[in-house]
Amino acid sequence: MLSPVSVVALVGGVALLAVGGLAWSGLWRRWARPEPARSAPITVVPGVGVFLVTLGVLPLLVHLLGNVLVLLGFLAAIGSWLVLLSEPPWWGPRWWRERGAVRESSDVEEVLWARRVPPERDSEYLVSIERAPSSPRVRRSVLLLDPALGRPTLHHQDGAAPGSLLLFDDEVVFAADRRDDATRPGPTIRVLPAAGGLDVRREPSPRDVRLSSVVIVGADGSRCRFEVVRPRSLIAVLRRTYPSA
Numbered sequence: 356m357l358s359p360v361s362v363v364a365l366v367g368g369v370a371l372l373a374v375g376g377l378a379w380s381g382l383w384r385r386w387a388r389p390e391p392a393r394s395a396p397i398t399v400v401p402g403v404g405v406f407l408v409t410l411g412v413l414p415l416l417v418h419l420l421g422n423v424l425v426l427l428g429f430l431a432a433i434g435s436w437l438v439l440l441s442e443p444p445w446w447g448p449r450w451w452r453e454r455g456a457v458r459e460s461s462d463v464e465e466v467l468w469a470r471r472v473p474p475e476r477d478s479e480y481l482v483s484i485e486r487a488p489s490s491p492r493v494r495r496s497v498l499l500l501d502p503a504l505g506r507p508t509l510h511h512q513d514g515a516a517p518g519s520l521l522l523f524d525d526e527v528v529f530a531a532d533r534r535d536d537a538t539r540p541g542p543t544i545r546v547l548p549a550a551g552g553l554d555v556r557r558e559p560s561p562r563d564v565r566l567s568s569v570v571i572v573g574a575d576g577s578r579c580r581f582e583v584v585r586p587r588s589l590i591a592v593l594r595r596t597y598p599s600a
Contacts, residue, residue: 357414365411371404381450395439397447402435444566444584452584478530478542482521491521491528493592497581499529499545500561500568507538515562516543520581520589522596525550527571529579547573549597557586569593 357365377383378396386396409428413421438446445452474480483490499516506513518531531543547553551574560566560582567586571593572578583589 357411361411361414363411364407368404368407368409368411371400371407375401375404379448381448384450387451393439394442394447394451397451398435398439399432400435402432402438406432472533472536476536476539476542477533478536478544479519479521479533481542482528482530482544486523486528489523491523493522493596495520495522495583495589495592497529497569497583497589499531499543500580500582504543512562515582518543522592527553527573527593527597529581545577545579547571547577547579548575550574553593553597555590555593557590 374383375396378386378400383396406425406428409424413425416424497518497520498512499518500514501516502514504514504516516531516535518529518535521528521530526549527547529543529545531539536542553574554570554572556570558568558570558580560568561580562582566582566584568580568582569586569589570578570580581589
C-alpha cells in the first residue's frame with residue numbers, strides 16, 4: 356500500500372514529468388520567451404519529476420530494486436541541475452537548440468514587420484530578385500558575426516545579425532531576416548563566390564565559448580563568420596554542395 360506521502364510524491368512527480376514533456380515537445384513554448392530564458396522546464400522540472408516518481412513507487416518495489424531506482428532518480432535530479440547551470444548547446448529539443456538562429460513569429464507579426472520594411476531594405480527579397488529565376492539549393496538559419504554591424508537597438512546582440520545562408524550554384528549568400536532589416540537603414544547581405552572553391556573551417560565562437568562558429572572564405576578572399584547550432588552539419592552541407600570546399 357502507498358502511504359499519503361508516497362501518493363503525493365507520485366502525483367507531483369507525474370505532474371512535473373507532464374509539464375516537462377509539454378515543454379520538451381514544443382507544445383508549450385511561452386516559457387522560453389522573452390529571451391534569454393533558462394532551461395529549467397526541460398532540465399530541472401523533468402529531473403525532479405523522475406526523482407519524485409521513484410520515491411512514490413518505492414513502497415511497491417522490493418528493497419534492493421527500490422533503492423537502486425531511488426538512487427538513479429536522485430542522480431537524474433542532480434544531473435538536471437548541472438545541465439541547467441551549464442546549458443550545453445547539445446541539450447534540448449531541436450526547436451530550443453536553434454532558437455537563437457530561428458526566431459518564430461505569428462502571421463500577424465510577419466505582416467507588421469513586412470510593412471515596416473520597404474523592398475529596397477529587404478535583404479532576402481533583393482537577393483531573390485537579383486538571382487531570379489535561380490533559387491537556393493540549400494537554406495540554413497545562421498547568425499552573422501561582424502563587429503561592423505553594431506547594435507542598432509537594445510534588443511540586438513552587438514555585432515550580430517540573424518538571417519539565412521543561401522547556397523546557390525556558384526556562390527554562398529547571407530541575407531538578414533526581415534525583422535533585423537527593419538532596424539537598419541539598409542539591407543544586410545554578404546556574398547561569397549564559390550566558383551573557384553571555398554575554404555570552410557570551424558572555430559570557437561568569439562561571443563560564446565559554449566558555441567562554435569563556421570568561417571567561410573570565398574574564392575575571391577572575402578571572409579564571413581557565422582554562428583550556427585550544428586556547425587559540423589553546415590560544414591558537411593557546404594562541402595557536399597561545393598566539392599572543392
